Amino acid sequence: MKKFILSILIYPISFLALAQEIKIIDKPIIYDSTRIKLSLAYLKERHGIEQSTPTIQPKMIVLHWTAAKTFASTFNAFNPAKLPNGDRKDIAQVSSLNTSSQYMVDRDGTIYRLMPDNYFARHVIGLNYCAIGVENVGSADFPLTEAQLKANIELVRYLRKKYHIEYLIGHYEYTKFKNTPLWKETNPKYQTGKNDPGADFMLKVRNSVKDLNLKGVPTN
Numbered sequence: 480m481k482k483f484i485l486s487i488l489i490y491p492i493s494f495l496a497l498a499q500e501i502k503i504i505d506k507p508i509i510y511d512s513t514r515i516k517l518s519l520a521y522l523k524e525r526h527g528i529e530q531s532t533p534t535i536q537p538k539m540i541v542l543h544w545t546a547a548k549t550f551a552s553t554f555n556a557f558n559p560a561k562l563p564n565g566d567r568k569d570i571a572q573v574s575s576l577n578t579s580s581q582y583m584v585d586r587d588g589t590i591y592r593l594m595p596d597n598y599f600a601r602h603v604i605g606l607n608y609c610a611i612g613v614e615n616v617g618s619a620d621f622p623l624t625e626a627q628l629k630a631n632i633e634l635v636r637y638l639r640k641k642y643h644i645e646y647l648i649g650h651y652e653y654t655k656f657k658n659t660p661l662w663k664e665t666n667p668k669y670q671t672g673k674n675d676p677g678a679d680f681m682l683k684v685r686n687s688v689k690d691l692n693l694k695g696v697p698t699n
Contacts, residue, residue, distance in 0.1 A: 500640075501633045506554070506591045508579055510598065514560035517576035518599040525573060526608045526663040533599040538609040538661070539646040540635055540693075541602065541653065542684065543580065544675040546618045550585045553616060557583075557593065569671055576601050580612030582634060588626030590634055596641070603653050604671065605664035611638060615676055623680050631680075632687045639691050647693040649681040655696035 518533035545553040557579040562571050567578070579600040583591045594600065602612035613634060617623040638644055648655075650673045656662045664670075685695070 503590045508558045508593045537611045537642040541610045542676045543614045543650045544617045580614045583614040584630045588630040605662045650675045652696045
């Protein structure tokens with residue numbers, strides 16, 4: 480277990496070479512034994528997947544917004560392994576694992592990697608086990624910027640080149656995967672309402688990466 484925890488800051492040479500294609504700043508959140516234990520429990524209890532390491536095989540990218548105005552406030556919210564007591568009662572009922580994502584994009588377009596791409600993060604119900612999350616600092620009342628749009632496009636291209644990514648969706652679209660083989664949530668009634676990162680933002684990203692032939696939500 481200790482060896483796995485320490486590996487979070489050790490990347491193979493091929494990984495570093497890929498990262499040089501776009502500017503990515505590593506700013507890891509806490510991924511300690513507590514987060515590992517809770518992530519493994521989430522995989523088993525929520526997704527029905529039992530494994531020895533909290534890793535994923537990425538098939539999907541999910542774009543979000545933070546509903547906060549600063550990078551620091553969201554980073555500080557994600558950093559603890561466990562949800563703060565009394566926080567997010569709507570999701571705390573099924574797991575005390577804190578929310579997080581693999582990436583966060585600041586207002587100026589700076590891309591931060593909060594954990595390795597293939598580490599498990601709790602950011603999208605039913606799909607965490609196969610999804611890379613990209614948070615963007617902003618909200619409906621604090622619209623995402625052109626710099627963030629450009630960064631998201633670059634990041635999608637980078638991740639598509641690195642992994643066999645098939646889907647690109649906005650967080651607000653996640654429930655469309657219910658009743659598909661990709662959906663893995665043991666409680667059929669567990670879901671929350673989302674509108675991030677906005678339909679206009681998603682349309683702009685999709686139009687800019689059409690050549691990647693990424694799928695959106697299921698059509699039937």
